[in-house]
C-alpha cells in the first residue's frame with residue numbers, strides 16, 4: 001500500500017455521501033444537545049501528555065498503550081485519545097463561577113493507536129457531553145436520557161443501556177482489595193493480562209473476554225457487594241429516575257469501563273450490530289484533579305463511526321447521504337455569451353441558486369458536462385439569445401425547454417423548486 005496515496009492504516013478519508021450523512025448526524029446532535037442546555041466547546045486536538053496521564057490514569061490501556069505521544073522542544077505532547085480530559089483541562093483554568101453548572105458538548109476526531117479492525121479505528125470521531133453540575137443521581141439520569149434521545153433522533157432502535165457503578169471514592173480501595181482477595185485463589189486460572197491486572201487495575205479482570213477468566217468471574221460476588229450502602233443507594237436512585245422518564249436500562253454487574261476517573265454511575269450503550277464492536281457509546285460520572293482544581297462531572301461519548309455503521313445497517317443512511325443537485329449548468333456559445341454567463345452566474349449565486357459552467361468548449365461538450373454534473377437545468381445562451389436578452393432553460397431530467405427573459409430566470413427556477421419541494425407532511429428528508 002502506497003504511503004503517498006493511502007491514509008495511515010486505521011484512518012480514513014470521509015467523502016461524498018458519507019460526509020453528507022455525517023453533517024446531518026452532527027446537525028441533529030447539535031439540535032438535541034442544545035435543547036438540553038449544552039453549549040459547544042472546541043478544544044485542541046493536541047494536549048500536553050500529562051493532561052491525560054493525570055485524568056485517565058497511568059495504569060489504563062489508553063495511557064499505557066494507545067496514545068500517540070511525541071516530543072518537541074523538550075515537551076511531551078499527545079493527540080487526544082478522548083474528549084473529557086481536554087474539556088476538564090479547559091475547566092480547570094477557569095474559576096468556579098464559570099464552571100459550576102457548566103454544560104458543554106464536543107464533536108471531533110480522537111486518536112488511539114489500536115489494532116485496526118471493523119469498528120475500531122486509529123482516528124475515530126466522538127460526540128460527547130460534559131456536565132459539571134453538583135453530583136446527583138438526577139443529573140446522571142438526565143444525561144443518560146439525553147444520550148438515548150440523541151441516538152433515537154438519529155433513528156437508532158433496539159438500544160440497551162448497560163448500567164453499573166464504580167462506587168463512591170471511599171469505596172474504591174476497599175472494593176479493589178476485596179476483589180483481589182476473591183481472585184487470589186484463582187490466579188493460576190487467569191490469563192497473563194489478568195494476572196498483571198490484579199496488581200494494577202484489578203477491576204478490568206471483570207470485563208476480560210477470555211473464557212477461563214469469564215468462568216472465574218462468574219463465580220465471584222457482584223462488585224457492589226464490596227461497596228457501601230451509599231454507593232448502592234446512588235445506583236438505585238439513578239435507576240429509579242430512569243424508570244420515571246421511561247428510559248429502559250439493565251444493571252450489568254460486570255461493566256467497569258476502562259478509565260480511572262470514574263466514580264459512581266458508569267454505563268455503556270450497545271446496539272444490535274453483531275460482534276464485539278457493538279458498543280455505540282459509553283459514559284459515567286467522574287472526579288478529575290488537574291492543578292489546583294478538582295472537578296466533578298458526568299458525561300458520555302458516542303462513537304460516530306459506529307453510529308454511521310448502524311444507520312447503514314438499518315438502511316437509514318442513504319436518505320441522508322443523497323447529493324443535493326446543482327440548480328443550473330450555464331452553457332454559453334461564443335465568447336460574448338460565455339462572458340455574459342460568467343456575470344449572470346454571480347448574480348444567480350447571490351440570489352441563492354447553485355450553478356456552474358465550463359470554462360469553454362463546444363455546445364456538445366458543455367451539454368455533456370451539464371448532464372454529468374446532475375444539475376437540474378441547463379441554461380443555454382448563444383449570440384441570438386444574448387441579443388434578445390433571453391435564455392433557453394432546459395430541464396435535464398425531462399428534456400423540456402422554455403425561453404425566458406434573462407431577468408425572469410431566477411424567479412422561474414425558484415417557482416419550479418417550490419412546486420417540486422416535498423411538503424413537511426410527506427416525511428421526506430429535506
Ligand code: AMP
Nearest residue numbers: 119120121124279280281282301303306
Ligand atoms: P470510550 O471513550 O472508549 O468509552 O469510547 C466511547 C465510544 O467511542 C465507544 O463506545 C465507541 O463507540 C467509540 N470508540 C472508542 N474507541 C474507538 C475506536 N478505536 N474506533 C472507533 N470507535 C471507537
